[in-house]
């Protein structure tokens with residue numbers, strides 16, 4: 001990709017600084033099915049509007065368009081408090097609460113320490129488990145410990161490890177820190193008494209379907225002993241990203257759901273005692289992971305059930321006329337290219 005395109009893509013990511021009315025509104029809220037151990041529960045999800053991920057300004061990851069959902073500046077403690085008020089007005093004591101920020105909840109530039117504690121306290125005694133996301137460099141004791149102590153229940157800290165292969169993470173996904181930093185952060189988090197969770201990315205740009213399945217399975221093998229949960233996240237096309245640039249030029253197809261099924265079946269055998277889940281975004285849609293259109297709903301339902309129940313044998317029986325065509329295309333991808 002020409003360098004000028006990379007610069008344009010990066011510039012288009014970030015919105016202009018938001019006015020106060022925008023800063024009072026969270027990006028989104030919804031309720032979804034989840035599980036805490038063997039218990040099926042409802043999870044309340046809120047996306048805070050913050051300045052967003054600092055790395056998106058520095059270089060940004062090739063598949064990530066979350067900067068579009070940010071404020072374009074830091075939100076003040078008062079503005080974050082008003083967002084929390086709106087979130088609490090919708091909250092119905094769901095046992096699992098997930099707080100996203102389109103970046104790192106533990107980065108003080110996004111959420112200041114006092115606001116973090118206020119948010120954690122607001123769910124103390126009401127939720128069993130609180131999840132937030134962070135880059136590994138912010139996963140340090142003072143910040144994590146303050147949230148843990150303010151909340152008092154189970155705290156789950158999710159990190160976008162994406163791949164345990166340094167070349168995939170650094171060159172294809174464009175993350176700033178190598179996989180070793182994510183693994184070290186997971187080890188630290190366990191000593192702080194919280195639960196580390198990893199996201200793995202299925203089909204970063206420039207990998208074939210076969211390569212991307214192998215990368216996810218290898219990453220599960222490496223990461224399973226360090227993380228208590230692993231979520232496999234297939235790429236969906238987000239606006240203003242390198243992946244979208246490639247997609248528009250016919251150089252990228254979102255992963256087949258069959259690839260996700262293969263990754264989950266092989267991953268289930270490699271995961272040890274780690275919880276392995278997948279809840280694809282935009283599943284079955286042209287810009288998300290999809291098959292032929294006829295089997296997508298069935299395949300997605302089987303993947304969700306496997307994730308919630310932690311039983312993967314239901315994936316073995318899945319089939320459709322498109323599966324043979326998928327296998328033929330998959331096996332031809334990359335043929336003739338020297339490794």
Ligand code: SF4
Nearest residue numbers: 053055056060061064
């Ligand atoms: S994927 Fe994560 S680290 Fe990369 S730009 Fe997006 S929010 Fe930042």
Ligand SMILES: [Zn+2]
Nearest residue numbers: 292295320322
């Ligand atoms: Zn099909």
